[in-house]
Amino acid sequence: MSSTAQVIPFQFEAREVRTLLIGDQPWFCAADVCAVLGYANSRKAVVDNCREAGVTTSDIRSGGQKRRVTFISEGNLYRLIIKSRKDEALRFESWVCDEVLPTIRKHGRYEDTSGKMDTLLGQTIGTDGFHMLGAIIKGKVVSLPQAVQRRATAKIWSQTHAAFGVRSAADIPADQLDAARNFIAAYALEGEWLRKKPEPKTEPRLDIHFPVDYLSGRRPGTQYHRNEHTDFLEVFPLDLVDPAESPCELILTRLTKAGYNVAAAWWEVRTYRNKLAQMHRAIESLKRNFESPQQYVIAKPDLI
CATH class of the missing domain: 3.10.260 (Mlu1-box Binding Protein; DNA-binding Domain)
Incomplete structure (x- = not known):
């Protein structure tokens, strides 16, 4: 023909x-x-x-x-x-x-x-890029009520077309695909389609920092030079008996006030403190017994 x-x-x-x-x-x-x-x-x-x-x-x-x-x-x-x-x-x-x-x-x-x-001329994102952007939009609107998902999707597409000056997303230049993805990913649903999430409450930071200086500051002279790289530190077990000064007790007190349940730790620390107090009383009693004289009743010499 x-x-x-x-x-x-x-x-x-x-x-x-x-x-x-x-x-x-x-x-x-x-x-x-x-x-x-x-x-x-x-x-x-x-x-x-x-x-x-x-x-x-x-x-x-x-x-x-x-x-x-x-x-x-x-x-x-x-x-x-x-x-x-x-x-x-x-x-x-x-x-x-x-x-x-x-x-x-x-x-x-x-x-x-x-x-x-x-x-x-082959320089657009084409059908594959269009479907890729569509998947991003679908992921964004899936959390919206079913009734508004279609309207939100249409609005995002419309904004994307306007932003890149095209009638169809498939016509977006290939070198702007990443920019289009970022544009859609950054599109804010809050306010127009979703209520803005309330700002999370910031809890006050717990002051539970007790460096080594706390111990040496409580008993001056207990930290002293050993060599170029290390110091000696003397720690006294009886300091645990004083609840007002022990860093263990202070940490547990502040955690409890902040709402943490630390009852198990409390009972362990109290047990250590009470046992140390009992041992200290026993040792002090022994010490007093050793240091005090033993008294006897004896006959006077002229009666012997």
Whole structure:
């Protein structure tokens, strides 16, 4: 089959894809499409994947010469896209479906009236990026009541489109994908969709710092020089008996006032303190007994 229809050329990622209008329907140069989609042998790709009814040939002028070129229908174009393994396939499909085909059908030719060629030539985040941003938005709104999730989702998409100057998130330039992700992640739901969370109460910090200086300060002279790297420290067991001064008792007292349940620690410390007090009293009693004289009643010498 031959056709005198005018060739409509356009570029996809620096590759020319020639198009014809046959019976008001767009047909695509098979060789050009296969080059974009990564098919090494365009003839084999057409035979293996395309329906014969959607394949035709047409004489066109290329490089000043008349050549016979194979064209495929829109349906066969999709068949080649679906079976392509190249990453460009999804971007190519999105561009053709969303931009090229509607314009061809409306004007009978492709017009880049919006000046978006640079953005559309494989340099956008495309469908994959769109789904990635959609997943982030879904994760943000999942905590909202079911009734407002759809409205919140639409609002975030609208704000994203406005922020990046696009009609569809798929048209966001690829080098701005991270910026778009950060924009959505930082979008605040509080206030508009959620009540702001109350500020957490800050509890006063417990003063339970008792460095070694506390012991040496309580008994001056108990910490003294040993060598260049260390000191001697003398610790007196009886200091535990004084609840007003013992750092163990002071720590437990402050923890209790702060609301901590430290009853087990209290009973252990009290046991140590009471046992030490009992031992001290016993030792003091023995000491007094050893230091006091033993008194006897004896006869006077002149009576012996």
